[in-house]
Amino acid sequence: MTRREVEVEINGGIVRRTVEPRLLLSDFIRHEARLTGTHVGCEHGVCGACTVQLDGEPVRSCLLFAVQANGRRIRTVEALAGPGGELHPLQQAFHETHALQCGFCTPGFLMTLEPFVRDADPATLDEATIREALAGNLCRCTGYQNIVKAVQLAAERIHA
């Protein structure tokens, strides 16, 4: 198996490694870049815990190979807080509405929802739309109810 050199921009920094082509992007982020906020829950593209943003779009990092991210831009949960360390409004809303319990699925939700909340129009944002946006991420603790509330709260604040 021919190893390849990859160079990936993660959260603004460059990570350069020589890897097997089969190395999953999720493993690359966690164990090569040592950013362990991205979690692995199923490794077959269902649970959404490993969701990161690839060139701005939420994708499942367990269904990509690190070599496919060569020259691309990855953003993970560690980059969500502001430059002064202040929580992103979505993170803050999760905290205030008790939208996390064990918190294992939370980074995947945040990375899925951040562009959704950014692009949402709070005036027309109904519960069904939010639930559909959440449906690609599994949470076993919360029953999703407070995550819906967090999205509503964050959308209101971001678009206030």
Add this chain to the structure above:
Amino acid sequence: MARNGVIGSSVPRKEDESLLRGTALFVDDVARSGTLHACIVRSPFAHAKVASIETAAAEGAPGVEAVLTARDLPPGLRPIPMRMFTSGPLNDYLQHPLARDVVRYSGEPVAVVVAESRYAAEDAADLVEVEYEPLPVVLRPDDAVAPGAPLVHERPGSNRAGGFTIEWGDVDRVFAEAALVVEERIECGRHAAVPLETRGLVAEVDRLTGVLTVFGAAKIPHVNRRILASLLELPEERVRLVELHVGGGFGARGEFYPEDFLVPFCALRLERPVAWTEDRSEHLRACNHSREQVHDAALALDADGRFLALRDRFLNNTGGYVRTHGLVVPGMTAALLPGPYRWPAYRCEVNQVVTNKTPAGTYRAPGRYEANFVRERLIDIAAHRLGVDPVELRLRNLIDRSEMPYATGTHTDGHPVVYDSGDYSRLVGLTLERFDRTRWLAWKEEAVAPRRRGIGIALFVEKSGIGRWDYARVEITSDGGARVFSGGASVGQGLETVLAQICAEGLGVEYERISVVHGDTAVVPDGMGAFGSRATTLGGSAVFRSAARLRERVLELASEHLEIAASDLIVRGDRVVARGAESRSVTLAELHELSRPARVLDRGGEPFLSEHDYFLSEDMTFPYGVHCAAVEVDTETGEVELSGYTVGYDIGRAINPVLVDGQIVGGVAQGVGGALYEELTYDEEGQLVAGSFMDYLLPTAGEAPPVDVLVTEDAPTPRNPLGAKGAGEGGAAAAGAAIANAVADALGAEPTRLPLTPERIVELARGAAG
């Protein structure tokens, strides 16, 4: 006893910050240099003789350090013991960490490969050649106890691993003479806890101290330290278990599994850190399953709808082995099957049955999700036959508050079940009012074919605070805060927040200044962990008592320093102040300084402000609740839409109402899973077909319903100083029952089996129409 109002207040969680930032430490995040990675080779057969295992090819594969089979384990190694609900015969059905001569479920560990990476370990695992001689397979519990069934364990000679009967009254005569008898076979499907984080372990030997350290403990670190030390024949002091952030437990995570021996054993043997992270595929085949029960149950009533007797004989499918829980799950079914009703006569025959499926254990409301489904379904069927409103039928038979404490006549592990407190009919009234049953009854009538609508109710009594005792120590810290050391464990439920609240209440120190340490056996000397909704009730009570004792000592020292009587002092915020003269004060940080050995030993005092205590409770506490569901059913597709869902739950006292709400809503989502979506389906050969998240269907935000929660505090328990009963399981406990009753109401049919898959719904609708 309210002191500063922190108990009962929905303070924000202490746990959230690192979880939100992605800086929390879960077990797969632990990085130790030189770590090796384990992969377990698992049996592809549900039942087979292991004729031979050839490991040479795997051992020669790139990056492989070792391949271990049962022959490489210590010759005298005992099987993994039970820790609760043990009884003699069950000991013949225990599991060894690696299969020796026979494999008894698909997924049973037969070898371990340890290599430089998980990728390399999986490559090598493919090269381990095991020669199996397949044996006949038995999967259904009723098949397993039929004459001539293949034996899962040959030596004890029976697939009934254990059981017992609880009985009072003249059950047979009551049934013979009853005006109405409802008798049904009722089955609950096999499903499982399935936390989002799979299990994982990192084991290493500390080169300085020689202590074997195992990261990734959960639920019961101290109990598992004892088991691990005993299996390894090490003193307990040489073994340290450490709980990190834990991605959900729900009963399954944290029990002692084969891997909990194998990974530390490999680390000792290879003298290198060894990590194992369970993948989702193996999780579904290896971690405890639950819930699969077959009941032949019957209800006897008089002509006025009074319950005369409840009779049940059931089989609990515990899979290929008896694991750590022993008889817990079926024992809980028999203990709490009576629910909130009076039963003049009762018989429950418990049968723990082994089959060639993955071993089973507890899952949130273990044994009760099933029991509530059985009982509440029978009651609805009886109501339909009598032409009585199902709510009215229930109200006629509830235990009255004046009868508390109420001995049900059942017992758990030999200990009588005595309900501590409760006002059941009041909660039924309050919950139905909150649910607005009248509105839903009108809504029902507006259904448009092919859709039909129905509403269902289910009542239940939960138990909490199992495991009798717990430990806590509370100390004043150098920065003038307090630190709690708890024997409880966190599985993501908010333990640190709740214990800090309780400590704040007992000690008087601000919530924000309190930190909580738990789950590290090197730092906390003992504890019983988190299961059975016990962490708040027992762990919390231990914290409360320790905090109260520490408060006395703080005031004593402050009294000496300020020369004011202790009775005139109070702890407020970060200091002790004089009542009515608040300028006279001393900070906790100063008191910490004053408590150093050099300052107190001369005077014969006790250094440092630290107090520990244990809390022991002989009896459990019994929260109780009501689930109401409104469903709309598509009779052509079989879709069940949950249009309304309300839970009323009395937990005596809510330490943090928002967290309690979260427990209940999350529990409902899991209960919905078992009612409609989740089933660990096997094929004829004993292969798990629902072996991925594409086939094992956890509810998403599209399926989990909005839940309206009514938490009441009408019946605080007299059995602990907080008055609190556990809140962890009531959300799941009656969801299957309530949803099935709502579906019955919608279709005019009587479902007796969970989950209600679309196909079963269509069949029921067709049957009712024909």
Add this chain to the structure above:
Amino acid sequence: MKPPPFEYDDPGTVEEALALLAEHGDDAKVLAGGQSLVPLLNFRLARPERLIDVNNVGELDYLRVGDGALRIGALVRHSALERSDEVAAAVPLLRETVRFVGHVQIRNRGTVGGSIAHADPAAELPVAMAALDARFHVRSSRGERVVGADELFVTHLTTSLEPDELLTEIEVPLPEPGTGWAFVEFARRHGDFALGGVAALLRLDDRGHCERAAIALLSAAPTPVRAREAEGFLLGRPLDEQTGREAAALAVADIRPSGDIHGSSEYRHGLIEALTRRALSAAADRAKEAA
């Protein structure tokens, strides 16, 4: 659940991709969005020696409407199809359909070409394409050919693509103005592979009678199938409830869906019949609105 080892190429042009396929086709799999292939690799259910990753073949990422057709480059992501207002105006059935594909993360990565070439009979886009009479452009170093759905889809997860061939474009003839459309499916959870589904296109003449009908069924057979007999039955008839009922019965008369743990063959049969009625009714309503 780590993938087995493989060699990896990431060509930048169609020509390079075809050359690699010509050389390695028998031992290679084409990797597009990977939303179906990578799970199979992670479970080690597929063990190709080589992956030819076409994600850098930018020339296959286009959506063009013109000359009576919508042309979809094989590398177009589901989300691009979903967001395109041009697609929604020209072939509204596709926007309705693509929203049923997985979830947002899947649609951001999954490709239209990959979904077609994977040929899962429970997938949505192949069924919509079958209803739309799409034509599939296939290239190899030997040349190019164009095939219809009947010829492309062979059986479960199998197409008539040769090992050296690459699906490059899906050409969708634009439905005539006034065509009503509907895609309906039933899955156990939203975003899952459906237990049954139907794509329908209907157009009415000025008397309100059906003058064109296309019905394609999902999960009814090892490939997407057209309900030709039902389509023929509808022609010249008014689109009322009774006609829909009879057409749906005809549509499922000869199907034998395969069963699994989520639903038996018999259940799916009844389900697809009910969904066909619903799809015809919805498409008819839209056709009437347009007329």
